[in-house]
Amino acid sequence: MNVNPYPFMPELSMFLIITLLFVQAVGSERMRHKVGVWLPIASLLPIVVSLFSLGQEGLFFHGAYQVDPLSQFFKVAIAIGFSVTVFNASRQPTLLDENRSDYFLFLSISGWGLMMLASSVELITMYLALELSSYALYAIIALRAKDRGAAEAAIKYIMFGAVSTAVALYGFSYILAGMHTTYLADLVQKTWSFEAAPMAVTGMALFLLGMFYKLALFPFHFWCPDVYEGASNETAAFVATLPKLGAVVILIRLAAMFKPGYDITTVIAVLGALSMTFGNLAALAQQDVKRILGYSSVAHAGYIMIGLISGTAEGLAAASFYALAYVAMNLTCFWVVSRVSVDGRNLQLDDLNGLHNRAPALAFALAVGAFALVGLPPMAGFMGKLFLFSSGWNHGYNWLIIIAGINTAISIYYYLGMVRHAYTKEAVEGTPLPDTSAFSFAGAALLSLLVLGLGMMPAGVFDFALKVGSVVP
């Protein structure tokens, strides 16, 4: 078979990194320690490549693999997220030297799997890509020195993951039996009301359950705060962001089936409402910064649902934009968390005290990230929310948008709590100083610029997101 390699350049560039890491991982002892030097720079390659291949389109491998604006948009997002997490993790204090190359190998395999997930348009392909990205993650969550909490988190993640994958696979079989095809292009043509196709709808519900687990949507979120808390800060930064992108991309591909008025759409809307409310309420009571971010991601999964259920191209575009903004905001917060926690421990809110004069750039980045997560203008989160609300209004789920509005008011308390500790309290003598190197400040500045830029000049990015939205029939 003659395959033109250009459409796959982002995947291939990731794969190149993986092979290099693999050589290093099986190579001599001495080679393994050298990862920190070249990998961060190499991780910029997929960004460049995926930006260049934004315009590619095509359908490959018997219609199972589609390269289109949707997949390319998310590949850029994944590449950026991957690069930031690699930079972030390159100074990981709780990662043993002998594990270094393995850690990054798994990290890049996971990113690679997500990239392929973005292009999958057939259920079995989707499943394979998804598992590729998940299995790699199972391994790296436990890699946190000799921490027992990390082992516990890893086991939780595996157990939850295995069960949900099994359920999703079970759902596949129902869809296949009910609709006689696994190609999304054919599946979206069918009628997805329970009356017309009870078996397939049941199967789809089971499959969605698996996706909601990835996205940590209520009530499939129980793993999320625990895993964030147990995993090292840098690993949590990856787990909190990139797999969410993968889940969103699949949900967008499936969204053509969620016409307003179907049972399944209403169920998603209700879950979205519960998810945002529960996530925000639970976060109010947390002291651990990573647990706060964990519950906040549960809430944000709920917000994204607004775009998915609107059933319009704008809605899907808004959801893609919000997913991108979410990754940027969360990585900003995690960057600060990882830099403040110089010894790799879990940060409590009190550990942020006095950040404003100990590391002004980090304090500023934290404020930008946290306020963006609330949805305060002019940050990315606000624009994302505005797009979501505008696209969702008058499509039958106005109550969901009102609940989302009220949730903003609930969530401000804990996000403000982080900023409050950083800006209005003074540090106790003797607490370790945060990382104030140029590396740490440059990262903070770049990420805050990204978040502010997405909020103030969203037009260009959104243009592309609109193309994303129109991909889905």
Place this chain on the structure above:
Amino acid sequence: MQEFAYPVLTVLVFFPLLAAVGLFFLKGDNTIRVYTLGVSIIELVLSFPLFAGFELESAAFQFVERMDWVRQWGVEYYLGTDGISFLMVVLTIVVLPLCVLCSWTYIQTRVKEFHFCLLFMTAACVGVFTALDLVLFYVFWEAMLVPMYLLIAVWGGPEKRYASLKFFLYTLAGSALLLVAIVAFRVAGGTFAIPELMEQNFTFNFQFWAFLALALAFAIKVPMFPFHTWLPAAHVQAPTAGSLILASVLLKMGTYGFLRFNLPLTPAASEYFAPLMIAISIAGILYGGIVALGQNDIKKVIAYSSVGHMGFVTLGIFLFNQRGLEGALFQMLNHGITTGGLFMMIGAVYERSHSRDLDDNLGLGKYMPAYMFFWGLFALSSFGFPGTNSFVGEILVFVGAFEQNPWIGALMVPGAMVAAAYMLRVSLKLAWGRPISWKEWPDLNLREWSYLVIPAVFVLYIGLAPGLCFKVMDASLIKLEKDVKEGAKIVAMEKENAAQVSANLALNSLKGIIK
């Protein structure tokens, strides 16, 4: 379309922001103070074309600047000012140098950040008053929350944590549904541009809910009676400059919102809810006054008096007649000048006695005559003594109220009397109490003179010659009144029974959920 050498409003919004960034390159606390003062004066100079070019007879928006921001959603960068917002913009710009001057010695820690917050606030406030795009308005509206929060939370008094959180949570909770309302306006009206939305007539049902969502945000900001509890806490804990901005500018945003959004966009619903709004305004006037009477903390007295004064403003707005609207706008301006002045006076005496308790500041009249002169002037103005600025505003609201319904006017009278009672009580003690805590405090110095003379001049100027202000606001207010009356009439046919409508709506949305 007027022509100017530079886009005036944009410059007024972004110059303080740029200048704020410049702060980071400066060293030394005094350099920063002088720099910020310089910036504030340049800002005043930059606003000159506003005075030179403002057309008094025109009710249209002036100094309009318009371009695309996010084309796909129709979000625009759209600025402009008219008779309603013009005075508020001027007030905001004038308050900035006063803020710098009155915190010259008051603020000793984290001076750079403090002035950063001040400049940021000014930019956001000018933005709020000039934005003609709903999203842009919302951006500025929320942007000013963070610096104000920091002003209270970092440089505030002993209870600052409680006060600042309460301020932030209340205001943000109010504006959460504002965003939903903005989106709903866009979907119903097809644009975010306010002037275009004013042309349209929305169904009564829509207006009903939109009014409630908008009113919640604005009522909290004003603050109207049941939502006022954040205000005394915030005022008492905030540093002097914080109280000044809060009283002079921030509270006005709430009433400005009523004038700019509720009345023209939801006229029928405004008329429908007017009795309720009038009732809680009167409740606010009486409640604020009576509670102020019982306070021993001077700042609390002024804080509660703000609740009362702002009650006059909202009352004037919902009378829907020319006198009421004029009175409301005047009262907004006057409250900014007078209460701002009083807060600066409290700051000045606090720097001497380190207490805001009435009993620690007795008998100042004997030793600090200049201080008592200014206090007396602002106090007289505060309860609307003839010849001062507040008299003009209050009498207009009174006239409007009696025009509308004598009972409303009658209910306001005790409110005005209580105002005199609590101001006189405080002033009496300050001036002629037995001085038990006095320790060789110096009278006002040059810096204090300079920042008190400015509001004092305005107190007398507006009090004695209010003609110019009338000219500025009249054209826009006449148009507003006409629009409201007409808009309400067009939609009046639909609203046979609003309770029924809302019940139906609730039922429908329930059905939607079940379906």
